[in-house]
Amino acid sequence: MKNNSLLTRRDFLVKSFTAFSAIYIIPDIIPHASASKPLDKEVDSSTRWAMNVDIDKCVEGCSACVDACVDENGLYGFDRPETDSQWIRKLTLKDIKTEKISTLPMMCQHCENPPCCDVCPTGASFRREDGIVMVNQHTCIGCRYCMMACPFKARSFVHENLTEQVTNAPRGKGCVESCNFCANRIDHGADTTACEEACMNEGHQAITFGDLSNPNSRVNKAIDNKPGRRLRADLALKQRVTYSGF
Amino acid sequence: MHQLVKSFAFIIFIFNPLLTSSHDGEKHSMKGHSKADMMEQCVEPTIVMQKEHFKFLYHQRDKTVIKGVRTKKHSLANCIDCHVSYDNKGEAIPVNSDGQFCQTCHVETAVNIDCFSCHASVPRGKQVILKSNDNIKSISNIHAKTSYLIKNLEDMHYEK
Numbered sequence: 001m002k003n004n005s006l007l008t009r010r011d012f013l014v015k016s017f018t019a020f021s022a023i024y025i026i027p028d029i030i031p032h033a034s035a036s037k038p039l040d041k042e043v044d045s046s047t048r049w050a051m052n053v054d055i056d057k058c059v060e061g062c063s064a065c066v067d068a069c070v071d072e073n074g075l076y077g078f079d080r081p082e083t084d085s086q087w088i089r090k091l092t093l094k095d096i097k098t099e100k101i102s103t104l105p106m107m108c109q110h111c112e113n114p115p116c117c118d119v120c121p122t123g124a125s126f127r128r129e130d131g132i133v134m135v136n137q138h139t140c141i142g143c144r145y146c147m148m149a150c151p152f153k154a155r156s157f158v159h160e161n162l163t164e165q166v167t168n169a170p171r172g173k174g175c176v177e178s179c180n181f182c183a184n185r186i187d188h189g190a191d192t193t194a195c196e197e198a199c200m201n202e203g204h205q206a207i208t209f210g211d212l213s214n215p216n217s218r219v220n221k222a223i224d225n226k227p228g229r230r231l232r233a234d235l236a237l238k239q240r241v242t243y244s245g246f
Numbered sequence: 247m248h249q250l251v252k253s254f255a256f257i258i259f260i261f262n263p264l265l266t267s268s269h270d271g272e273k274h275s276m277k278g279h280s281k282a283d284m285m286e287q288c289v290e291p292t293i294v295m296q297k298e299h300f301k302f303l304y305h306q307r308d309k310t311v312i313k314g315v316r317t318k319k320h321s322l323a324n325c326i327d328c329h330v331s332y333d334n335k336g337e338a339i340p341v342n343s344d345g346q347f348c349q350t351c352h353v354e355t356a357v358n359i360d361c362f363s364c365h366a367s368v369p370r371g372k373q374v375i376l377k378s379n380d381n382i383k384s385i386s387n388i389h390a391k392t393s394y395l396i397k398n399l400e401d402m403h404y405e406k
Contacts, residue, residue, distance in 0.1 A: 043314035074371060128314060136311050137364060165364065166371030167323050172364030187316045 037189060043130040048212040049181050049240065050131070051196070052219050052228045053104055056245040057206035060103045063090055065207060068198035069107075072182065074166035085156035085171075087179040088195055102246065105195065105207065108133055108154040108179040109231070109239035116146035116155065125176075131240050134180045142174040151232055154178050181209070191217075212240075278331030278339050280347070285328070289319050322361065327369050338368035 007015070037043070069075065069088045077084030088107040094100070110133045116125045117133065124140035127133050135146075135155075147155045155178040162172055168184040171177050182193040192200075192209055199207040210217030222228075228242025282288070288295045290302070306320040318324045329347040331339045341348045342362045352359055 037314075039316045039318070041315070042309075072372060126312065128312070130314070134311070138307060138311065161363070164370070165366045167326070167366045167369055168371050170364040170366070175364070183314065184316075187314045 037187065039188070043128055043187075045129050045131075046213060047130040049110070049186065049209070050212045050219050051110075051181070051193070051207065051209045051241045052222045053241070053243050054206045054208075054222065054226060054245050055102050055104050055243055057204050058103050058105065059202075059204055059206075060092065060101065062202060062204065064198040064202045064204075065105050065195035066090060068194040069179070072166075072185075072194035073169035073171075074164060075169075075171075076164060078160060083157075083159045085158060085177060087154075087156070087177070104243060106152060106154070107195075107241070108150075109152050109237070109241040110179075110181065112238035112240065113236065115149040115151070115237065119145040119149045121145065128183070132181045132183055133178075134183065135176050135178065137170065137172070137175040137177070140175045142176065144176060146176055151235060151237075277345060278333045280331045281328045282347075322365055323369075326365075326367065330368055340367035342367045 037047075066086075066088050073087065075085050075087060088105050090103055091106050092101060092103045095102075110131060112127075112131070114125070114127055114133045117127055120126075121143060122139045122141055124136045124138075125133070125146045126136060142157065144157055147153075147157060155176050157176050158171060158173050160173060165171055182190070185193065191211070193207075196207045196209040199205060208218045208222040210219035212220065214220065223242065223244070226244040228244040229246070230237075230239045230242055290298070302320040303322055303325075306315075306317075307322070309315040310321065326341055330341050331346060333339055339346055340362070342359075343349060348359065348361075351357075
């Protein structure tokens with residue numbers, strides 16, 4: 001005979017699993033739903049955006065991140081590779097001794113001590129409170145000092161009149177521009193960039209993006225698993241983009 | 247006499263272009279329909295907007311670029327979203343093209359703006375696709391409402 005006042009083994013298991021999942025699993029499935037910034041709040045240093053690239057997972061011949069960036073920011077070119085803007089590009093490296101070929105995406109490294117901002121005569125190159133290095137194109141005079149100062153060749157200059165800009169990425173002739181960690185997206189509450197999203201969708205998961213201040217962010221987990229290194233660490237620029245697996 | 251006719255012809259020839267291009271008494275109207283057509287007022291009272299809109303834009307642009315504030319109220323993207331006109335096919339007409347919202351006044355007051363050498367003059371891009379679908383719906387609503395108003399006006403006219 002069944003006793004209603006006591007839990008059966010089945011009920012106990014079901015209820016305890018529900019409670020467990022409510023506490024541990026669901027918050028992970030809905031990522032940072034509460035962390036998104038209200039539109040009227042100014043950015044501050046409590047958020048520190050960063051990116052890690054796992055070179056072992058980056059696939060040679062894949063350009064999903066580059067295509068996504070072009071799509072997101074309307075970076076159409078004029079079929080002139082030497083002068084067309086590129087905010088992110090793929091590099092192929094070959095180890096001289098082992099002849100191992102590896103490939104990686106290269107973009108603005110969002111340094112904490114950015115040389116581009118040091119040399120900018122108008123203050124148009126600046127570092128936002130949350131660590132994003134950007135160009136304020138309203139004050140940029142197009143002198144291109146920053147392009148010369150950048151050791152990663154991350155910046156581009158717009159040489160020609162543009163007509164098909166997208167609403168979220170204003171850009172025009174006579175200004176320098178570079179990757180801005182999809183600032184428009186993350187200001188609107190997203191916690192992923194176009195390149196990371198594309199890399200995830202391809203199933204490679206080489207790029208991880210997130211907030212360094214949040215111990216549960218994807219980038220922190222990725223770095224915990226496989227420590228990331230900064231390129232040219234001897235320059236002491238403290239980049240926010242790190243590479244692991246080399 | 248011959249001299250008089252000649253000078254008349256000359257005078258008419260001189261003043262003719264001025265007479266034909268005068269706008270006096272002619273109503274200025276923009277091509278297409280925009281969301282703003284059906285609104286009572288902009289984000290601030292109309293008189294304030296006419297005099298101060300550029301101050302709002304300057305203020306907002308620095309807050310947006312440097313501080314990451316993305317409020318809609320004084321943002322250029324939102325201005326364009328609301329004031330851009332759509333033609334009968336539902337395609338957006340650039341706000342800075344001839345006879346459109348921005349350009350009409352700026353030609354009149356001889357103010358040359360360069361917002362749109364960098365900023366998109368129509369809503370464009372990934373995040374605005376959903377919005378523009380809404381736009382098309384609201385435009386068809388505007389069409390219906392305006393035609394309704396015009397009909398009613400005519401009826402009122404006849405009653406008089």
